[in-house]
Amino acid sequence: MQHVFIIGSRGLPAKYGGFETFVEELVSHQQSDQIKYHVAQLSENETGKHLTYQTADVFEIKKRNFGAANVIFYDRDAIVYAIKYIKSNHITNPIFYVLGNTLGAFIGHYMKLVHKIGGELYVNPDGLEWKRSKWIKPIQMYLKYSEKKMAKHADLIISDNQGIEDYLKTEYGSITSKVIAYGTNTAPAVPAMNQSWLDKYGIRSDAYYLVVGRFVPENNYEAIIRNFMVSSTKHDLVIITNHLGNPYFEKLRQLTNFDQDKRIKFVGTVYDKEQLTAIRKYAFAYIHGHAVGGTNPGLLEAMSVTNLNLVFDVSFNRNVALDSALFWQLDTLTDLIHQAENLESNVVAMLAQKARKIIAEKYTWDKIVGQYEEIFLNEG
Incomplete structure (x- = not known):
C-alpha cells in the first residue's frame, strides 16, 4: 500500500x-x-483528530494565530504530525505531497526528516504565487525565496501547466519535474437559465460578455473594463466576483469610471455550480484575464461550456486553450470584441468544438487522477 500525505x-x-x-x-x-490518502485539514480543534472522507484519512491540524504566517505553520505542523503518525503506525516509504511553496524556505530541514523515515517529498508550486498583488513586498520576497528553495530540494516538482515547468527550469536550471494539469468535468449537463437572475440585473441571454474570477488586479479587471468601455458593443459585461467590501472596487471605479457605463454589471458571487454552468453556457463570450498562475480552473470550465472564449495572451493560457480561443493583449481587447461580434456562426461552432475536444482529451478528472496515481505508485 502506498501512503500519500x-x-x-x-x-x-x-x-x-x-x-x-x-x-x-x-x-x-x-x-x-493500492493508494491510501491522508489529507491535512485546518481546524479549530486540537491537532490529531482523524476523520474519514470517502476512502481518505483526514487528520486535523489546529489553526494558529500568526496572521499571514498561519499558512507556514499549518504546513509545518501538518508535516510534523504526519511524521509522528507514520512512525507510530509503522508506515513505510510514504509520499508527502505539499501543495504550494509557502514552506519552501524551510524545506531543506523537513526534507531531511522525511528522508529519515524513508519518504519522499513532492511539491506543487501553484503558479507564480510571489507575483500576486495581495502580498505585501516582504511576503513576495519570502515566497520568491521559497520557490527557489523548493526547486532546489524537492524530490519531485509537479506543475499544473507546461508554462510553470518551463519557467522553473529557466529560472533555476535542472530540476526533477513532471507536468500534470488541473482537471474539470467534461461536457457538464447544462440546466435551464435562471430567468429571474437575468431579470434582476437586466441581462439578456446570449447577449453578454462574462468575467468570472477572484477580484484581484492580476486578473486584469482594469484592462478588461477599459477596453470594453471604448468598444461599440451593445452587449453587457457581466462580472461575477467577490467585489463587495473590497477596496479594489472603489479604486477601480476611480480609475475607470465604470459606473457611468450601464453595460458594466458587477453581480457578486455565484456559488451554485449548476447556475454558474448555465451562466457560462448562455454568455455570448467569456473573457479570461488571468495573468498569473498555471492551469486555471475557470478557463477549463469556460472551455467546457462557453462557445467563444477571449483569453489573455500569456503562455499559461495558451498552453491550455491552444487554437480554441481568441487571444488578446492589454491594448487589443477592444478590437477583439469587435472581431468576435463579426465572426460567422460556423467559426464560433468550430472554436467551441475544439475547446470541448481539448477538455475531453487532456483535462478530465479521470485522466488527471490516473496520471497522479501512476506517479504515486511508480515514483514512490
Whole structure:
C-alpha cells in the first residue's frame, strides 16, 4: 500500500477552491486500491483528530494565530504530525505531497526528516504565487525565496501547466519535474437559465460578455473594463466576483469610471455550480484575464461550456486553450470584441468544438487522477 500525505489544502470536503477542489477530485476519482490518502485539514480543534472522507484519512491540524504566517505553520505542523503518525503506525516509504511553496524556505530541514523515515517529498508550486498583488513586498520576497528553495530540494516538482515547468527550469536550471494539469468535468449537463437572475440585473441571454474570477488586479479587471468601455458593443459585461467590501472596487471605479457605463454589471458571487454552468453556457463570450498562475480552473470550465472564449495572451493560457480561443493583449481587447461580434456562426461552432475536444482529451478528472496515481505508485 502506498501512503500519500497531502499537505497544504484546507481539507475535505472542498469549501473553497483551487487545491481543495483538486484534493476532493483526487479522492473522489480514485482508481487504484493500492493508494491510501491522508489529507491535512485546518481546524479549530486540537491537532490529531482523524476523520474519514470517502476512502481518505483526514487528520486535523489546529489553526494558529500568526496572521499571514498561519499558512507556514499549518504546513509545518501538518508535516510534523504526519511524521509522528507514520512512525507510530509503522508506515513505510510514504509520499508527502505539499501543495504550494509557502514552506519552501524551510524545506531543506523537513526534507531531511522525511528522508529519515524513508519518504519522499513532492511539491506543487501553484503558479507564480510571489507575483500576486495581495502580498505585501516582504511576503513576495519570502515566497520568491521559497520557490527557489523548493526547486532546489524537492524530490519531485509537479506543475499544473507546461508554462510553470518551463519557467522553473529557466529560472533555476535542472530540476526533477513532471507536468500534470488541473482537471474539470467534461461536457457538464447544462440546466435551464435562471430567468429571474437575468431579470434582476437586466441581462439578456446570449447577449453578454462574462468575467468570472477572484477580484484581484492580476486578473486584469482594469484592462478588461477599459477596453470594453471604448468598444461599440451593445452587449453587457457581466462580472461575477467577490467585489463587495473590497477596496479594489472603489479604486477601480476611480480609475475607470465604470459606473457611468450601464453595460458594466458587477453581480457578486455565484456559488451554485449548476447556475454558474448555465451562466457560462448562455454568455455570448467569456473573457479570461488571468495573468498569473498555471492551469486555471475557470478557463477549463469556460472551455467546457462557453462557445467563444477571449483569453489573455500569456503562455499559461495558451498552453491550455491552444487554437480554441481568441487571444488578446492589454491594448487589443477592444478590437477583439469587435472581431468576435463579426465572426460567422460556423467559426464560433468550430472554436467551441475544439475547446470541448481539448477538455475531453487532456483535462478530465479521470485522466488527471490516473496520471497522479501512476506517479504515486511508480515514483514512490
